Amino acid sequence: MSTDKQVITLNINGESIELLLDGGETLLETVREQLGMTGSKRGCNQGVCGACTMLVDGEPVRGCLALSSACSDRSITTIEGIADGLNLSPIQEAMVEHGGLQCGFCTSGMVLTLSAFLAENPKPTREQVRHALSGNLCRCTGYTKIVHAAMHVAEAYSA
Numbered sequence: 001m002s003t004d005k006q007v008i009t010l011n012i013n014g015e016s017i018e019l020l021l022d023g024g025e026t027l028l029e030t031v032r033e034q035l036g037m038t039g040s041k042r043g044c045n046q047g048v049c050g051a052c053t054m055l056v057d058g059e060p061v062r063g064c065l066a067l068s069s070a071c072s073d074r075s076i077t078t079i080e081g082i083a084d085g086l087n088l089s090p091i092q093e094a095m096v097e098h099g100g101l102q103c104g105f106c107t108s109g110m111v112l113t114l115s116a117f118l119a120e121n122p123k124p125t126r127e128q129v130r131h132a133l134s135g136n137l138c139r140c141t142g143y144t145k146i147v148h149a150a151m152h153v154a155e156a157y158s159a
């Protein structure tokens with residue numbers, strides 16, 4: 001991996017930030033260690049668990065695999081940027097309402113994955129929701145309440 005430093009501009013949660021970064025630094029390292037935004041979790045650090053999921057140009061990516069240098073001038077959303085001020089996003093509200101979290105370690109990745117999925121699929125089936133979450137591992141909930149939360153949002157949007 002390259003250790004060359006480079007100045008890059010990241011657009012994170014609507015804010016443009018110029019940083020001097022190692023060329024091999026991952027997006028997860030940048031947001032957690034350089035920017036102090038620790039809502040994105042480091043689980044496996046190998047692209048398997050989904051705990052580090054963020055959105056880049058609206059698409060879920062593994063923050064532990066994506067290089068920050070490859071995300072220059074793209075629009076990055078972390079869990080810190082998903083609410084509207086003090087108002088939780090619809091899927092955040094639904095996760096709370098339906099008990100879609102226990103320890104919370106997987107929750108930011110779940111929320112971002114579901115936000116992107118529901119934006120593309122506003123009227124999904126339960127099976128489609130479950131499939132959309134196949135890359136996000138949860139050791140606590142058994143997924144049922146998370147799927148309930150997503151279906152609640154879908155029903156509210158389509159009402």
Ligand code: FES
Nearest residue numbers: 043045048050064
């Ligand atoms: S920490 Fe990135 S996928 Fe597990």
Ligand code: FES
Nearest residue numbers: 102103138139140
């Ligand atoms: S709520 Fe604990 S890992 Fe999902």
